[in-house]
Amino acid sequence: MERHCFVHQGEYSMDPVVTRFPPSPTGYLHIGGARTALFNWLFARHHHGKFILRIEDTDVARSTDASIKAILDAMEWLGLYWDDGPYFQTKRLPFYQDYLQRLLDSGKAYYCNCTPESLERRRQAALAAGKKPKYDGLCRDRGLGPGPDRVVRFRCPDVGTTVLNDLIKGPIFFDNAELDDLVLQRSDGMPTYNFAVVVDDITMNVTHVIRGDDHVNNTPRQILIYQALGTPLPQFGHVPMILGEDRTRMSKRHGATSVMAYKDMGFLPEAMVNYLVRLGWSYGDQEIFHLEELVEKFSLEHVGKSAGVFNQEKLLWINAHHIKERSPESLVPLLEPFLMERGYPRKPAAYLSKAIRTLQARARTLVEMADSMRFYMVENMEYDSDAAKKFLVPTLRAPFQRLMESMERLENFDEASLENVFSEVVAGLGMKLGKLAQPVRVALTGGTVSPGLFEIMDVLGKQTVLKRLGRALEYLNAV
RNA sequence: GUCCCCAUCGUCUAGCCCGGUCCAGGACACCGGCCUUUCACGCCGGCAACACCGGUUCAAAUCCGGUUGGGGACGCCA
Secondary structure (H helix, E strand, O other), X not given: OOHHHHHHHHHHOOOOOEEEEOOOOOOOOEHHHHHHHHHHHHHHHHOOOEEEEEEOOOOOOOOOHHHHHHHHHHHHHHOOOOOEEEEEHHXXXXXXXXXXXXXXXXXXXEEEOOOHHHHHHHHHHHHHOOOOOOOOOOOOOOOOOOOOOOEEEEOOOOOOEEEEEEOOOEEEEEEHHHOOOOEEEOOOOOEOHHHHHHHHHHHOOXXXXXXXXXXXXXXXXXXXXXXXXXXXXXXXXXXXOEEOOOOOEOOHHHOOOEHHHHHHOOOOHHHHHHHHHHOOEOOOOOOOOOHHHHHHHOOHHHEOOOOEXXXXXXHHHHHHHHHHHOOHHHHHHHHHHHHXXXXXXXXXXXXXXXHHXXXXXXOOOHHHHHHHOHHHHOOOOOOOHHHHHHHOOHHHHHHHHHHHHHHXXXXXXXXXXXXXXXXXXXXXXXXXXXXXXXXXXXHHHOOOOOOOHHHHHHHHOHHHHHHHHHHHHHHHHHO
């Protein structure tokens, strides 16, 4: 209810804004993570602050180098460059040990030798008894020291209330009695997530923790650790989740969840950013945004509180928009991988640009564009059989011959001249342009759907056009 | 089971904090039409929502309470 007052807390401080994105390298960068990264990046940029990339690799068993690379690649593809890092938690072990010792020394943490099996049994029992499956505090006061197979737990206060003044959701109250003595350090010596984040955010001077909704319940535990350590709290902002069509947490069965999968499907990074930012954030009625503009306009107070459904239709529309908006030249390098993939012969960039220009309004993705580019690229494209049967008929012999004769004489093979040629032929034969256009289209592209005839011919050039017309003439003579 | 969050068109959302200007605005999708050498693009128009119940008030999408529904979290994962 007092949202604005919370939102402004950070702005009154003299501290420069520091945000971070802390993925765990156990897979690719997914849609939700990308949006979190984007929000953090935008917030930092907007406030002229710093954006840190931190790899949370304390789960040694599941972390992989391939994942790290995949995540970094995706961040770069989106244009979310970091100012600092990437840091790796596994290389910061002394920090965690230092802070852990402080907690141990002050009695805020203790050793525990409960086995995972025993813990699991007790959890199940609690659940069966209708109670919350939290740690029962067995080792709390046993005064255990370090030893093999022992973890360190946080001594969580069992009375009182912890308040999270969330930048997005407002104040949230938690009964400390609901929380339990979470593990800070595993038996292998690695810090756990909840402890490592706190230590890292403290030592990296993070001022704003912007992350997914699913972390709300971790926050009171982290706040308690900050308090036990006697360090000031950062500001927290919890962004709502992204759901699939069925309104459950987005997963692979809802379609692609990897950011790079969208790159492969022919989406532009700016379209991805544009779509992602609008999923949960708004600026009045505006739909189209560019990165630079977002830096200026982004703020947490316009981030909504409710979860949103990922909608690929809208992404397609936004992608189509950005494709139209880009210069053809800038699209060339992005499209090239897709052209290679299709095994098309190489063409000069200038040729590709001209072809792209005719397709920009017709393609929603680079995949669609590469597909419809075929007739521009392949020497002898095949005729669509239905189209050929319907349009390449013997009555076109005279019109085609006349066209070719007139074109042969053309000095400037450009759209305007071509249009004149067509008008003359059509007028001379007393037919409608429409009657001639489709057969020519089939002759030139193999199909009935394509950019405007004159632009196509302009791109293809005199030689190719005459060749294809000639080939069509042979075809309809043979029918 | 316990705790936490959320609730405006099918979807993303504006509006809600500071009640009247909202018989609720924009966008995607969908349906018509226009443009037109095909397909698109573009333009014009249409369909479609304040979850429910109660309270406060002259007045509630907006404030309060409850119900229902949905989501999330309860790990030596992050």
